[in-house]
Structure formats: C-alpha cells, structure tokens
Amino acid sequence: MGSESTAWLYDNYRGGAIPVVSVCSKDPVQLGQMKDYTSGSKTNFAFTSLNVPVEVQMTYVKELSPDLKNLAVLVDTKNVSAVQTQAEPIAAYARQRGIQVIWGGVQNPAKAREELGQIVREAVQTMRKSDPDLTKSLFWVTGSTSVFLEIRTINENSDRVPVVSMIPEIVRAGHETAVLGIGISFESNAHLAAIYGADILVRKVNPGDLKVGLVSPPDIAISFLKAREIGMKVPFNFFETASFVYDYDGRAVRSIASKMSDN
Amino acid sequence: MLFIGIQSYILAVASPEKKTQAAAIIVFGFQGGMISGMAIGSLLVSYLHPQGVFVLSGAIGLATALYTILLVPGEKHPKAADASLGSAIGRLVRDLGQVARSGEFLRTMFLIGVPAKAILTGAVTFALPLLLSGQGYRPEEVGQIIMLYGIGVVAASGFASRLVDKTGDTETVLFWGAAASGMGLVLVGLMGSAAVGTGLLSTVAVVTGVVVVGLSHGFINAPVVTHVAHSELAGQIGATPVTTTYRFLERIGHVAGLLDLGPEPTGAGLDRRRDDRARAPLPHQQSAAAGSRGRAGGCIAMRSNIDAFRLRRGVMACVAALLLSGSALAQDRATAKWFRYGAGVDQSWHIAEDATRPFHVTVSPKGDRSRSPKRVLVLYPRPSSAYDIAITKILQVFRSKTIDAEFRVINFEMDDKRARPFASPRTRNST
Numbered sequence: 001m002g003s004e005s006t007a008w009l010y011d012n013y014r015g016g017a018i019p020v021v022s023v024c025s026k027d028p029v030q031l032g033q034m035k036d037y038t039s040g041s042k043t044n045f046a047f048t049s050l051n052v053p054v055e056v057q058m059t060y061v062k063e064l065s066p067d068l069k070n071l072a073v074l075v076d077t078k079n080v081s082a083v084q085t086q087a088e089p090i091a092a093y094a095r096q097r098g099i100q101v102i103w104g105g106v107q108n109p110a111k112a113r114e115e116l117g118q119i120v121r122e123a124v125q126t127m128r129k130s131d132p133d134l135t136k137s138l139f140w141v142t143g144s145t146s147v148f149l150e151i152r153t154i155n156e157n158s159d160r161v162p163v164v165s166m167i168p169e170i171v172r173a174g175h176e177t178a179v180l181g182i183g184i185s186f187e188s189n190a191h192l193a194a195i196y197g198a199d200i201l202v203r204k205v206n207p208g209d210l211k212v213g214l215v216s217p218p219d220i221a222i223s224f225l226k227a228r229e230i231g232m233k234v235p236f237n238f239f240e241t242a243s244f245v246y247d248y249d250g251r252a253v254r255s256i257a258s259k260m261s262d263n
Numbered sequence: 264m265l266f267i268g269i270q271s272y273i274l275a276v277a278s279p280e281k282k283t284q285a286a287a288i289i290v291f292g293f294q295g296g297m298i299s300g301m302a303i304g305s306l307l308v309s310y311l312h313p314q315g316v317f318v319l320s321g322a323i324g325l326a327t328a329l330y331t332i333l334l335v336p337g338e339k340h341p342k343a344a345d346a347s348l349g350s351a352i353g354r355l356v357r358d359l360g361q362v363a364r365s366g367e368f369l370r371t372m373f374l375i376g377v378p379a380k381a382i383l384t385g386a387v388t389f390a391l392p393l394l395l396s397g398q399g400y401r402p403e404e405v406g407q408i409i410m411l412y413g414i415g416v417v418a419a420s421g422f423a424s425r426l427v428d429k430t431g432d433t434e435t436v437l438f439w440g441a442a443a444s445g446m447g448l449v450l451v452g453l454m455g456s457a458a459v460g461t462g463l464l465s466t467v468a469v470v471t472g473v474v475v476v477g478l479s480h481g482f483i484n485a486p487v488v489t490h491v492a493h494s495e496l497a498g499q500i501g502a503t504p505v506t507t508t509y510r511f512l513e514r515i516g517h518v519a520g521l522l523d524l525g526p527e528p529t530g531a532g533l534d535r536r537r538d539d540r541a542r543a544p545l546p547h548q549q550s551a552a553a554g555s556r557g558r559a560g561g562c563i564a565m566r567s568n569i570d571a572f573r574l575r576r577g578v579m580a581c582v583a584a585l586l587l588s589g590s591a592l593a594q595d596r597a598t599a600k601w602f603r604y605g606a607g608v609d610q611s612w613h614i615a616e617d618a619t620r621p622f623h624v625t626v627s628p629k630g631d632r633s634r635s636p637k638r639v640l641v642l643y644p645r646p647s648s649a650y651d652i653a654i655t656k657i658l659q660v661f662r663s664k665t666i667d668a669e670f671r672v673i674n675f676e677m678d679d680k681r682a683r684p685f686a687s688p689r690t691r692n693s694t
C-alpha cells in the first residue's frame with residue numbers, strides 16, 4: 001500500500017516466492033521499477049499505477065484552459081515519487097509548450113501549511129504579471145499527502161485561480177475542495193489491484209506477466225460549488241464523463257468511482 | 264456502604280405511599296450512573312489517561328462525602344456504644360439470623376433478588392459481551408447493546424414504582440418481572456441459533472432480549488425493596504434492618520452469576536477445537552479473551568466450554584468492555600489512527616486487533632470458511648486516508664468474488680524491523 005511500501009518491498013523482496021501487488025503507488029516505469037508498461041515484471045511483482053500519462057492529463061488541461069499561460073505545480077519535495085512521477089513530468093511537458101511553470105515545492109512537510117500559504121500567494125503574484133485577470137492560470141496539486149491535505153490553505157490563498165488536483169478524492173463536498181480532479185482515484189486503483197490480487201491468488205495469472213495496471217480513462221471529479229465561486233466554466237464533456245460530481249451547494253450528486261469490469 | 268446508606272436515608276425520608284418511587288431513585292441513579300459514567304469515562308480517558316480518570320473519580324467521591332457530611336441531615340444519633348463496629352456486626356448477624364427463619368424473605372431473596380443480580384453480572388455483564396464478540400459484533404456495538412439493559416431498567420422503574428405505590432401489589436409486579444426476565448434471556452439465547460441464523464434476525468433477537476431483560480429488571484429492582492420493607496418480618500424487626508440485610512444478601516447473586524459461568528473441567532466429549540480456531544476474529548484485545556465460537560448457544564454453551572484460563576481473561580475482558588468502555592474506545596483509537604475502513608466492511612469481515620502488536624490488524628471474512636484460506640499481507644508505510652479508501656475497496660472486491668482470504672495488515676512505518684520478518688529469506692522460500 002503506497003509508493004513507499006512498494007519501493008521497500010521492491011528493494012527487499014524482489015524475486016521472492018510470494019506475489020506482490022502494488023496499490024496506491026505511483027508510476028513504476030518512471031520510478032525505474034519496470035522497463036515499460038506492457039511487458040510485465042517477469043518477477044513476483046505486479047504493479048498498478050496511480051498516475052495518468054502526462055499527455056492525457058495535459059489534454060484535459062488544454063481543454064479546460066486552451067490559452068494556459070501559468071501552471072503552478074504544488075509538490076512535497078521530500079516525496080520523491082511525487083516529484084519524479086507527477087511534478088517533474090508535467091512541468092517539463094508544460095515548459096516545452098511555452099507555459100510558464102511556477103515550482104511550488106514544500107520543503108518541510110511538517111510545516112506544509114505555513115509554507116503553502118506563502119508559496120501560493122507568491123505564485124498568484126507571479127501569475128498576475130502575465131495574466132492580470134487570472135483566467136489563464138492553474139494550480140496543479142500533486143499526490144503528495146502533505147500538500148493535498150492543505151487544500152484549505154491553498155484555496156484561501158489562490159484567489160480565483162482554479163485548483164486542479166491529480167487526486168480525484170481531493171474534490172469533495174463543501175468548500176474545502178479542489179475545483180477539479182483529473183487522475184486515478186484511490187478507489188479505482190484499489191479496485192484494479194484487488195482484481196490483480198484475486199486473479200493471482202486463484203492462479204489465473206502470474207504476477208510477472210501482468211502489465212502495469214492503469215485505469216483508463218481517468219476519473220474526473222468536479223465541484224460546481226467551487227467552479228461558481230471562482231467563475232470557472234466546466235467543459236460539458238468533463239461533466240459527462242465525471243465519476244464524482246458535487247453540485248452548486250457542494251453536495252455529492254454523482255459518485256461512480258469504479259468503471260472497471262473484471263475482464 | 265454508600266448504596267446501603269443512600270437506601271436507608273431515602274426510605275427514612277420518603278412518605279409511606281411513595282416508598283417504591285423513592286427506591287426507584289436509587290435505581291435511576293445507579294443505572295444512570297452506569298450508562299453516563301461509561302460514556303464520560305470513555306471520553307475522558309483519552310484526555311486524562313487512566314490515572315486522571317481515577318483521580319477524578321476519587322475527587323467525585325470526596326465531593327460526595329463532603330456533601331453527605333455537610334448537607335444530608337442526620338438521623339438521631341445512636342449512642343456511642345451502638346455505633347461501634349462490633350455492635351454493628353453484631354446487629355447484622357442478629358438480623359441475618361432472623362431473616363433466615365422467614366420463608367417469605369428467603370423466597371423473595373432466592374427466587375427474585377438473587378436471580379436478577381445473577382443475570383445482571385453473569386449473563387448481561389459477563390457472558391453477553393463474549394457471546395456478542397464471538398458473533399462478530401464490534402466493541403462499540405457490544406457496549407451499545409449492553410447499555411440497552413440500563414436504559415430498559417431506567418425506563419421501566421418509573422412506571423413500575425408508581426404502579427406499586429398506587430396499588431400496593433408488589434407480588435404481581437415481581438412475578439411478571441421475573442417471568443419477563445426469563446423470556447428475555449430466551450430471546451438472547453436465540454442469537455446465532457439455527458432458528459434465527461446469524462443475520463439481522465439474530466440482532467433483533469438479542470437486542471429485543473436485552474431490552475426485555477432490562478425492562479423486567481425495572482419491575483424488580485425498586486418494587487422488591489418495597490416488598491421486603493412491607494413484609495411481615497419488617498413489621499417485627501423494622502424495615503431498615505430487613506432492607507439492609509436484603510441488599511447485603513442480594514450480593515450473593517452478583518457472585519453467583521459469575522460462579523455459574525465459572526471454570527468447569529472440560530469433558531472428554533467436548534470438542535475443544537471449537538474454541539481453538541486460528542486467531543479469534545474479535546476486534547479488540549479485551550475481546551480476544553472470548554475466543555471464537557461457531558455458534559452462540561447462550562449461557563449453557565458458555566458454561567460448558569469456558570476454561571479457567573479463558574474465564575480469567577474473560578473477566579478482564581468484560582471489565583474492560585463494560586466498566587471501562589472508554590478503554591474500548593481508547594483501543595479503538597490506537598488502531599483507528601492508522602487503520603480505518605468504509606461503512607459496511609464490518610458486516611462482511613471480522614476486524615481483529617492484536618493486543619500485543621498495535622500495528623497489526625487481522626481481517627477475516629465472516630461466515631463459513633474454507634479449510635485452506637488464502638492469506639494476504641498488506642503493508643502500510645504510515646496512516647493515510649488513501650489507504651482507508653483502498654483497503655475498503657479491496658475487501659469489497661474480495662467479498663464480491665467470494666474469495667476466502669485472510670488479510671493481515673501491518674503499519675510498518677518504514678521501520679525495517681517491523682517489516683523485515685515478512686521479507687526474510689525464510690519467507691522468500693515459503694509459499
């Protein structure tokens with residue numbers, strides 16, 4: 001459970017007799033645990049991934065904000081897997097396309113609240129220089145626990161800049177929410193991992209033959225309460241495909257996290 | 264002593280036509296204190312720690328003593344010689360001798376009072392939590408069910424006491440109280456039986472049974488005092504000696520209730536393996552004493568199968584579960600800090616905490632098990648809401664696929680020592 005456990009087992013139990021399935025772990029290819037997404041590990045490991053390919057994420061982002069000028073990436077610098085597999089790839093992708101990337105790295109997770117308050121305020125000031133009305137800027141919240149737990153602090157300081165999370169669960173009922181979540185929910189990932197685990201237990205498959213478990217398309221979560229607060233228009237196809245939808249009062253009106261079958 | 268003192272005072276100041284209602288005040292206070300005390304203690308223990316709760320209890324006791332000394336009006340003081348300890352013991356022995364010759368008193372004592380107290384300590388306080396735990400109820404659910412007993416007593420006492428004071432007919436009220444108590448126990452005994460199964464109907468049976476037992480004891484606790492206070496014997500030696508002696512002898516029931524469920528040599532014909540199923544699927548360390556029982560057959564099953572070792576642990580378990588439900592909450596909290604799950608999981612799975620290892624939890628499916636269940640080890644590096652969501656979904660999927668798998672969940676907090684045994688060379692070569 002979690003990238004840290006997976007890394008620990010990978011270092012200490014790779015080649016062991018008992019199969020291992022990763023759950024809630026980040027991209028094993030980007031972390032160097034797998035060569036590619038399709039070959040299988042050929043060991044006792046079967047991997048799943050919480051990450052959505054950066055190209056897919058940016059497709060959604062471009063649809064949300066076609067003229068995006070500023071992207072502030074919020075990440076815990078101590079969370080190596082989040083930096084390597086989430087923050088750096090999207091930052092690199094955005095820079096290549098001429099988008100200004102504002103790196104918002106939390107140095108001390110224990111003081112994430114204090115740090116994030118300052119990071120987000122300064123990021124907004126930077127964004128205003130090229131985007132005075134803040135309509136072409138985004139905050140991008142990575143899957144760092146210390147960061148996404150401070151969604152309230154981020155909201156308090158982000159002015160009207162949309163806060164988009166890679167973790168769909170950060171979009172939730174009420175005001176303390178990201179406006180949009182684009183990623184693989186913990187629930188969807190766990191569902192896939194459970195299917196992997198069950199199939200391995202009944203000897204239907206070998207762990208080493210399984211390709212990296214990626215849920216596709218990603219889960220989308222929308223808070224219309226927050227969207228209205230900041231004046232953000234939500235593309236209709238986002239609404240169509242969203243797994244989690246919260247209405248203008250912040251109440252959950254759709255919750256269908258899992259879109260997988262057993263086959 | 265406090266109990267007897269309160270009773271004597273209340274009976275002394277109450278008017279004759281309201282004696283039973285006066286006695287009901289004691290019942291209200293006692294049962295109300297049990298219910299609220301459990302809840303308050305549970306909440307406070309996490310802030311004050313056990314020592315703080317005991318200190319606070321001591322302070323309350325001291326305040327009670329000061330209140331008694333300063334504000335409770337005293338009776339006419341007995342002569343110094345009469346107030347000595349030796350004199351008091353002498354009077355008690357003399358009263359015991361007199362009541363022992365009263366058939367009416369003995370009938371009331373051994374057919375009403377003692378059984379009621381035996382049911383309270385033996386069945387409700389001791390056996391029921393073990394049976395409920397064995398059926399997979401969580402500690403908080405066990406506590407809530409047991410509290411229904413106290414609520415039932417309080418609810419019925421007011422009505423019963425007014426009825427008795429109005430009609431003066433204690434015998435009828437006591438009879439129906441005793442009869443209903445028996446019927447309630449029958450309902451409790453149905454839990455997990457073939458007649459009601461192990462689902463909702465079983466829960467309905469046990470909840471109804473506990474409520475009926477509580478209500479029926481409400482028809483006994485206060486009226487029985489009035490009954491003995493108005494007995495022929497009380498007319499001869501006085502109401503206070505009779506009621507005091509009654510309360511003293513009533514304690515036999517408290518002891519007898521536990522002894523009835525006490526150690527008994529296990530017969531050769533008993534299948535000891537019934538209680539030896541690997542890892543009792545109980546949610547908390549105090550519950551681990553109960554062991555796993557395939558089928559709850561009521562107190563008789565308890566009597567025949569609980570061995571001495573389990574009895575000792577069981578007593579400790581009950582004390583922890585009932586008198587200190589706070590400990591249950593505190594233990595809950597110890598695990599809840601890192602292991603949480605979504606609604607509905609505990610309907611299909613037993614969640615068992617390892618008392619000696621607070622970072623270990625065992626999750627096993629309820630219902631029939633296969634002979635060779637699969638085993639799954641889940642490693643948490645730390646607590647996370649993400650893992651709460653994930654483990655909930657994993658358990659749901661395994662349940663939907665009817666895979667008999669036992670999960671062992673370990674929060675190793677990135678400490679090699681905690682996880683190393685599971686990735687040792689020996690583990691590498693095992694399957």
